[in-house]
Amino acid sequence: MRTPARSAPGTARRAWPPSQFAVNQLRTVGQTNIAAELHRTARRPYERPLAVLGLN
Numbered sequence: 001m002r003t004p005a006r007s008a009p010g011t012a013r014r015a016w017p018p019s020q021f022a023v024n025q026l027r028t029v030g031q032t033n034i035a036a037e038l039h040r041t042a043r044r045p046y047e048r049p050l051a052v053l054g055l056n
Contacts, residue, residue: 022038022041022049025052025053026038026052029052
């Protein structure tokens, strides 16, 4: 029986690659405080990710 704290089988595997991609991109552009940068990115979701990828 699954506990409420655990996710359904197979859902974590789908979520992992995009989050790992985001962390790797932040490291590539020289960010050392990943948590702070993800917080800044969340505040400007249509601007900051494009800047990190060099698309703006």
